[in-house]
Amino acid sequence: MTAFARFLGEKAERYIELRHSLGYAFSKQAGTLRAFVRYVERAQLVAPATRTMALDFALSFGGAANSRVTRHGVLRQFYEYLAVYDVRTEALERRAFPRSRAITPPRILTDAELASLIDACARISPSTPLRGRTTATLIGLLASSGLRSGEVVKLDRSDVDLANGVLLVRKTKFRKDRLVTVHTTTQTALRQYVRERDAAFPTPKDQAFFLSSRGTLIAVPDLKTPRGRRDRAFLLFLARTGGRVSEATGVNANDLQLERPHPQVLLRGKGRRDRVVPIAKDLARALTTLLSERDRPSRTATDIRRRPQRAPDSFRSDPYRAACGRRGRGYQAGLGRQAHIAAHLPALSTPPDYVE
Structure with a gap:
């Protein structure tokens, strides 16, 4: 060497x-x-x-x-x-290589793949058959009608006319209503789902067409259960921080600063860019509750109530500290600490009852 x-x-x-x-x-x-x-x-x-x-x-x-x-x-x-150690080191240009902006083409499922997916969804929860039937029917409707997932979830019973094969989609993109016709095979699948749904919930708690395993609107968290409180914290996190789903699912306990006068979270975003986002009080309470209910194997390693660890002594005298350490966004936010693996905090199960 x-x-x-x-x-x-x-x-x-x-x-x-x-x-x-x-x-x-x-x-x-x-x-x-x-x-x-x-x-x-x-x-x-x-x-x-x-x-x-x-x-x-x-x-x-x-x-x-x-x-x-x-x-x-x-x-x-x-x-x-x-360059701190060897002044002869040449500076590299930021745009030495052009970045491609090409969008990856979507993956279109074949008929066989779609049928396999629907069949697998129907078997996801043997102990709660309606959950699998709901997921399978929902995916089949998405594939056959071209509706958005948010539009399908918001369908009420009065919006589905199975006699004429017409769906009324309310308040879609740009707050427009529209009518969507469905194929006769889709009508048959929807009728089968209606029979199973009504048998499971003769007196439903909600007028939604697609029901969760609790007989409510799909994805409404049940705050009486740890799972429901976790899902509510996840949805509240998205609403309060404006973060992407991938950013929210990537958050771990070390990224949260809930004991500060002004709570905040470190999000790892698109383009490998990190940013610090303030946390509202209601979200801070929900996350604190969520962490207290987590059964983490190494609590001392991920407990957010512990003070963040300082950088090792070997780095405090490093000449690069002035060039990088003080301007690092994570370090400015009080997140300078030893990195270690921690369980993802708001990770969802699959599927979250559509997304339950």
Whole structure:
């Protein structure tokens, strides 16, 4: 191993530890940096770290164009860290590679795949047959009518005319109402569902066409159960923070700061960008209740009531601290801590009764 490769490997590992101490998972990025060290070692490259070196490394991999953009972005930030120790390190350009904006085409299910999906949904809950029948019928209606999932869930009994095969969809996109005709085979499936639904709930609690296993509107949380309180906290989280579903399901206990005068949460968003979002008081109460009911195997590792751990002493004197540590968004929010794996907080079961 050359002296430069050894120096690069030491700084890469120290940089990875630093990012971990600031609260970042940094797993894929760590793999990219270690691959870069191996690339430098195999090619017997010598100091300093240059733009050409980074470009050649990014181009040495196959895959999509955006993968090269991601790898180059990881090296660009690492080069900023490396420049503290070697002033000859060249700065990398932010837009060295064009990012592709192409949208991945949708995956269209074949008739056989759709039939298999509906059949599997019908068997998801043997102890509660109506749950599987509701999910299977709902998916079949979505596939045959082209309705949005939110439109199907909001259908009332008076909106479904099975005699004429017409559905009245109310207050859809742009608050418009419309009539949708359904195929005769869809009518047959809906009639079968109506018979099973009415047999299970002769006196329903709600006038919705599709009912949950409790005889209520689908996805209405039952606050008497831990599962219902979890689902309500999840929906409240989406409404109060404006976060995406993927961001909400990725939140763990370490991302929450509920004991602060002004509670907040760290969201890991699109484009690998993190942001701190304030938490309303009602959401803070719901999340505190949710955490108190969680049966976590390592409470000392994920207890939000513990003060966040400070970065190790080895990083407090690091020259890069001034360049990265103080400006890190997670660290500014009081989230500078040791990173560790924690259970995802509002993870939903499948399906959540449509989504129960």
